[in-house]
Amino acid sequence: MKVSRREVISTLATGSASLAVAGFLQPDGANGQTAAPVAKAFQGQHTPKPLPFDPAKLKGLSEKLVRSHWENNYGGAVKALNAIEQRLAAMLTDKDLPAYIYGDLKREELVRTGSVVLHENYFANLGGDGKASGKALDLIKQWFGSYEQWEAEFKKTANALGGGSGWTILSYNMHNGEVHNYWAWDHMHNAAMGYPLLVLDMYEHAYHMDYGAAAAKYVDAFIQNVNWDEVNRRAETVVGRK
Numbered sequence: 513m514k515v516s517r518r519e520v521i522s523t524l525a526t527g528s529a530s531l532a533v534a535g536f537l538q539p540d541g542a543n544g545q546t547a548a549p550v551a552k553a554f555q556g557q558h559t560p561k562p563l564p565f566d567p568a569k570l571k572g573l574s575e576k577l578v579r580s581h582w583e584n585n586y587g588g589a590v591k592a593l594n595a596i597e598q599r600l601a602a603m604l605t606d607k608d609l610p611a612y613i614y615g616d617l618k619r620e621e622l623v624r625t626g627s628v629v630l631h632e633n634y635f636a637n638l639g640g641d642g643k644a645s646g647k648a649l650d651l652i653k654q655w656f657g658s659y660e661q662w663e664a665e666f667k668k669t670a671n672a673l674g675g676g677s678g679w680t681i682l683s684y685n686m687h688n689g690e691v692h693n694y695w696a697w698d699h700m701h702n703a704a705m706g707y708p709l710l711v712l713d714m715y716e717h718a719y720h721m722d723y724g725a726a727a728a729k730y731v732d733a734f735i736q737n738v739n740w741d742e743v744n745r746r747a748e749t750v751v752g753r754k
């Protein structure tokens with residue numbers, strides 16, 4: 513059976529009703545027994561995490577910008593991921609559906625998962641005083657020589673994404689125990705086994721409302737608002753796994 517892109521989109525819109533057909537829900541029996549729960553991978557029940565700080569109190573980042581980012585970009589990714597998980601199950605019922613069409617939605621699953629995870633890390637590592645300390649500062653000195661050298665490389669990596677899209681991520685690698693600043697062009701672009709310690713959103717939606725095309729000024733503002741307590745919490749969580 514040949515399936516057009518329009519038909520795929522139509523399939524996406526049919527929603528969870530098809531889950532029962534897929535066998536992810538147990539059909540109601542004649543005696544009215546209740547349906548079994550949907551398999552976890554296809555439930556699509558993610559909920560947005562609230563902002564962990566008062567968005568009116570960031571330095572150099574407006575409340576309007578931060579609220580819009582959280583609601584529209586992060587919130588949109590959560591909704592999309594939920595829809596995708598449910599539609600995957602529905603599409604799986606169509607035995608004639610080519611694998612490459614299914615693959616389109618699997619790609620979207622990866623994109624939206626990356627967006628949700630990275631946005632949650634980004635917002636969680638904002639709202640602080642920007643003064644590095646503790647385990648994270650120890651790691652930075654160990655791998656970059658000094659805080660100043662780390663900050664210079666982090667900013668340069670971020671500015672390399674100015675005017676485009678992506679993420680800058682200070683990452684602890686669970687494979688080899690190394691710590692690096694990584695350039696990530698999109699939500700799927702992460703170093704293998706990299707555990708994010710500090711995440712900076714470099715998509716234009718993260719700064720354009722306040723800074724226009726002046727991405728470097730946004731990067732400076734971000735550094736002033738880093739919540740190093742959260743970065744330290746992540747470092748304490750992950751260091752030693754290698």
Ligand SMILES: [Fe+2]
Pocket residue numbers: 581585586631713715717718
């Ligand atoms: Fe974003």
